[in-house]
Amino acid sequence: MSNPAGNLYIVATPIGNLGDLSQRALEILQSVDLIAAEDTRHSQKLLSHFGIKTHCIANHEHNEREMTEKLLQRLRDGASIAVISDAGTPLISDPGYHLVNQAQAHNIRVIPVPGASALLAALAAAGLPTDRFSFEGFLPNKQAARRKVLQQLRSQTATLVFYESPHRILDSLRDMGEVFGREREAVLARELTKTFETIKRDSLENLARWVEQDKDQQRGEIVLVVAGAAPRDPDLIDAETEQTLNVLLNYLPVKQAAAAAAEISGVKKNKLYARAVEMKEGKV
Secondary structure, X not given: OOOOXXXXXXXXXXXXXHHHOOHHHHHHHHHOOEEEXXXXXXXXXXXXXXXXXXXXXXXXXOOHHHHHHHHHHHHHOOOOEEEEOOOEOOOOOOOOHHHHHHHHHOOOOEEEEOOOOHHHHHHHHHOOOOXXXXXXXEOOOOXXXXXXXXXXXXXXXXXEEEEEOHHHHHHHHHHXXXXXXXXXXXXXXXXXXXXXXXXEEEEHHHHHHHHHHOHHHHOOOEEEEEOOOOOOOOOOOOHHHHHXXXXXXXXXXXXXXXXXXXXXXXXOHHHHHHHHHHHHOOOX
């Protein structure tokens, strides 16, 4: 008779301050059969600090697919496994997705053990709206690809949250200023819960200038929280919407062009229809 499948625990660990490890997380890390860590050398410092002697193996972005089947077999054999990342909550821009996905697919119980998260810590301290937010992870390395992604997010009204690396923070702030507008409000949260924790709220332009002048702000772990775009006035046809309508009129009848432009822009269809008629009649 086969053993019942073991449990897969997704355990959040501190992002800086070791006091943020929960008692529940500590007990689970001590009791499981195996810990799958993003970087065993990094995690060993945490485990040693708390006297955790559980065997630890590497499960990172380069071997995750290969390790998944091995870990699934251990789970099917009845072993309990805890997944941890270098810091914070696993799977949030960290490895673990493939294992959790397959565990769910094979009806293995996945148990979250909540705790520290740089994403939520920054969002909570930013003072920007939290009723709707969009986590965008890391932006692309290359400027052209980065600006393309930012263009796609420019009209997003929800608060935007990004992770950023120290060597790219200045370029990303500048690109955000160019795409979103230099006066768009944002918060730079750096080294959260650590000795040199910094949380600064200002315009994108001022943040970029500050980071350029103070090289210390180009160090450590960084989260950017950016205010969403102001909701569009459904009665206002701005230059961008008018240009969209003009392009659509080259290919569609007036009624269809107005409907398509309304769907794209959020402007009322009747307003766009009236404007489209004027444009067709040459009353521009």
